[in-house]
Amino acid sequence: MDRQVDVVVVGGGSTGCGVVRDLARRGLEAVLVEKGNLTHGTTGRMHGLLHSGGRYAVSDQKSARECIEENRVLRDIAAHCVEETGGLFVKRPEDSEEYFQEKLEGCRACDIPAEVID
Ligand SMILES: Cc1cc2nc3c(=O)[nH]c(=O)nc-3n(C[C@H](O)[C@H](O)[C@H](O)COP(=O)(O)OP(=O)(O)OC[C@H]3O[C@@H](n4cnc5c(N)ncnc54)[C@H](O)[C@@H]3O)c2cc1C
Structure with a gap:
């Protein structure tokens, strides 16, 4: 070259x-x-998932905040590449209630939108 x-x-x-x-x-x-x-x-x-940071919301909140911040930047500069599919953490009957409560609180603490659905 x-x-x-x-x-x-x-x-x-x-x-x-x-x-x-x-x-x-x-x-x-x-x-x-x-x-x-x-x-x-x-x-x-x-897999092509645009991570929200939800998976780190309890174990590593610094990474979780960085992740949602980058997620918003990408939605802003490359919206045409993002297909809105939502994201679910699925609680099965045998799973612990505390885990999901902690996850929800962690998401809220990191400004990651999260809601409980039935
Ligand atoms: C199974 C799997 C699923 C994943 N799913 C997701 C997901 O859903 N969402 C997400 O955000 N992340 C996901 N990841 C992580 C994500 O794929 C990586 O973080 C990302 O692809 C890394 O990109 P990169 O460009 O840094 O590295 P790479 O894609 O590895 O690119 C490095 C490139 O450099 C080239 N290269 C190396 N040496 C040289 C050289 N000397 N000269 C010229 N070229 C060279 C290589 O050929 C390669 O193409 C997933 C990873 C895996 C393995």
Whole structure:
């Protein structure tokens, strides 16, 4: 490659593609290099869920807050990529009531929208 660019991004997964898109939108000359195909790595295996942070709402509230913050940014800048499917934590009769109560309180503490449905 004999082109002069501002930034070379290595890896065409979700991180590299996101970074190169962001650089281009800021007017920088950037090139993405990928040793396989785009989404050749972990990105090609992902489920595509835009996490709310709910799964960390009790065990790691710092990550939970970061997650919902990023979730809102992505909804704002790439709304066309987000399909609203909701998300459920399902309580079975044998599951502990305290676990779900703690989860609900954790979500509320981290500003993650959550409601109880029957
Ligand atoms: C089964 C599964 C399900 C998941 N589900 C979700 C989900 O629902 N929601 C969610 O948010 N996250 C999910 N994740 C996590 C998510 O997939 C990863 O966090 C994300 O894909 C990481 O992206 P990345 O670009 O950092 O890495 P990668 O996708 O691994 O990209 C790295 C790229 O770099 C390339 N590369 C490496 N070395 C070089 C080199 N020397 N030169 C050129 N190219 C190179 C690789 O080929 C690869 O394409 C899931 C992960 C797994 C495994």
